[in-house]
Amino acid sequence: MSGSRKVVELFYDVVSPYSWLAFEVLCRYRNVWNIDLKLKPAFLGAVMHDSGNRPPGMIPNKFLYMTSDLKHVSEYFGVPVRQPSNVFETMFEKGSLKAMRFVTAVAEKEKEGDVKLERVSRELWNRIWSNDQDITLPASFAEAGLKAGLTASEVDELLTLATSQPIKDKLKSVTSEAIKYKCFGFPTIVCHVDGKPEIFFGSDRFEVMAHIIGEKWMGPNPVKPMAKM
Amino acid sequence: MSGSRKVVELFYDVVSPYSWLAFEVLCRYRNVWNIDLKLKPAFLGAVMHDSGNRPPGMIPNKFLYMTSDLKHVSEYFGVPVRQPSNVFETMFEKGSLKAMRFVTAVAEKEKEGDVKLERVSRELWNRIWSNDQDITLPASFAEAGLKAGLTASEVDELLTLATSQPIKDKLKSVTSEAIKYKCFGFPTIVCHVDGKPEIFFGSDRFEVMAHIIGEKWMGPNPVKPMAKM
Numbered sequence: 001m002s003g004s005r006k007v008v009e010l011f012y013d014v015v016s017p018y019s020w021l022a023f024e025v026l027c028r029y030r031n032v033w034n035i036d037l038k039l040k041p042a043f044l045g046a047v048m049h050d051s052g053n054r055p056p057g058m059i060p061n062k063f064l065y066m067t068s069d070l071k072h073v074s075e076y077f078g079v080p081v082r083q084p085s086n087v088f089e090t091m092f093e094k095g096s097l098k099a100m101r102f103v104t105a106v107a108e109k110e111k112e113g114d115v116k117l118e119r120v121s122r123e124l125w126n127r128i129w130s131n132d133q134d135i136t137l138p139a140s141f142a143e144a145g146l147k148a149g150l151t152a153s154e155v156d157e158l159l160t161l162a163t164s165q166p167i168k169d170k171l172k173s174v175t176s177e178a179i180k181y182k183c184f185g186f187p188t189i190v191c192h193v194d195g196k197p198e199i200f201f202g203s204d205r206f207e208v209m210a211h212i213i214g215e216k217w218m219g220p221n222p223v224k225p226m227a228k229m
Numbered sequence: 230m231s232g233s234r235k236v237v238e239l240f241y242d243v244v245s246p247y248s249w250l251a252f253e254v255l256c257r258y259r260n261v262w263n264i265d266l267k268l269k270p271a272f273l274g275a276v277m278h279d280s281g282n283r284p285p286g287m288i289p290n291k292f293l294y295m296t297s298d299l300k301h302v303s304e305y306f307g308v309p310v311r312q313p314s315n316v317f318e319t320m321f322e323k324g325s326l327k328a329m330r331f332v333t334a335v336a337e338k339e340k341e342g343d344v345k346l347e348r349v350s351r352e353l354w355n356r357i358w359s360n361d362q363d364i365t366l367p368a369s370f371a372e373a374g375l376k377a378g379l380t381a382s383e384v385d386e387l388l389t390l391a392t393s394q395p396i397k398d399k400l401k402s403v404t405s406e407a408i409k410y411k412c413f414g415f416p417t418i419v420c421h422v423d424g425k426p427e428i429f430f431g432s433d434r435f436e437v438m439a440h441i442i443g444e445k446w447m448g449p450n451p452v453k454p455m456a457k458m
Contacts, residue, residue, distance in 0.1 A: 051290045054283075061280045061413040065430055072427070076437045184290040198301070201294055204433035207448070208305045219436070 005036040009190040011178040013044035014124040015096035021203035022187035024079045032222045033215040041103040042175040044186050051184035077220040084132045094136050102141040104171045105161040119148035234265040238419040240407040242273035243353040244325035250432035251416035253308045261451045262444040270332040271404040273415050280413035306449040313361045331370040333400040334390040348377035
């Protein structure tokens with residue numbers, strides 16, 4: 001590896017299936033590309049509201065396409081996305097505010113690295129976007145946390161922390177960072193290249209992104225190059 | 230090459246810059262992949278109206294992103310896209326109805342293959358999406374046609390044909406084909422795989438599309454494999 005590691009920020013919300021795809025791909029590439037991946041859990045609802053954007057599900061043909069596109073892309077990427085039985089209720093009525101506060105609490109408690117953050121986020125995606133399970137109740141967060149390898153006492157502490165004002169403020173503040181980048185949906189990926197942020201929306205620009213950060217796209221399942229002796 | 234050629238239909242409108250990207254990539258791959266590429270000039274305005282979709286330019290942050298994304302992607306794809314000076318006026322007020330009737334007339338007159346259709350489409354994209362030139366006036370179509378290698382008498386005939394009822398009807402009919410595929414924007418790419426249409430929207434699914442039609446994505450500039458002896 002040569003040169004300084006480029007910072008790549010991934011703004012995501014577990015309510016967004018395309019965020020899951022981007023999350024898995026970037027987690028795979030974090031040890032392949034010379035990047036410093038920063039996971040940035042944020043609240044999609046606020047971004048949509050702020051930008052005036054409408055979810056793709058509001059246009060019937062876009063919704064139909066999303067269903068087929070998610071099937072294509074998740075198979076190709078090797079991420080087990082399966083649409084929940086009631087997408088509208090799941091995404092727009094129930095939403096993800098409490099879930100993202102829980103994720104924010106995990107991020108806040110984790111002093112070094114983001115192993116727990118990565119695992120808990122994945123478990124929540126598994127619940128909503130693979131197993132058609134709830135992500136609004138404390139018991140759901142507890143189950144996701146335990147599956148992610150946290151202890152029962154860690155989970156208890158996180159459930160309390162997740163409802164605290166500092167965590168609510170932290171989620172707002174990370175969401176505001178995304179909004180400052182003029183984002184209009186998630187995933188939003190911000191690559192810092194030569195002091196300039198380059199913004200990529202969605203999970204379909206990895207090849208172009210790689211080119212811009214001076215790396216090579218090797219498809220959704222990269223192989224780490226042999227270390228130079 | 231083995232097996233039967235898969236039919237790939239590209240529904241496009243020269244008002245759409247992402248359609249240009251898809252058009253150039255598919256024209257490059259038509260001799261590399263075992264496909265039968267069908268160019269389908271259609272009218273984006275009717276598709277947007279029918280689907281209730283709104284152009285990305287209507288959401289300010291999406292418009293900002295489009296500007297930066299088009300720069301990234303067109304550089305990477307090697308297509309000289311440059312935003313016209315007044316995008317809104319160009320895309321939404323002036324529009325492309327007459328231009329697409331002219332393109333339809335070219336398609337209709339061309340008995341074998343689609344060399345002229347390909348060239349004229351490219352010249353119109355060059356006008357609107359590279360050189361900031363008009364695509365609403367007969368003189369503009371004439372110039373594009375001449376640049377594409379048509380003779381003056383061919384151009385004259387096409388200008389007359391483009392205003393005829395059969396050509397208006399033909400454009401409507403191709404647009405209706407796209408609408409039947411539940412499309413909500415262009416480019417819409419329909420791959421016929423084992424008797425089933427697989428739909429891809431946009432110019433960012435080539436890698437997944439290749440996988441589904443049993444071909445290999447080699448980036449925006451493919452190299453034709455050596456013929457087997």
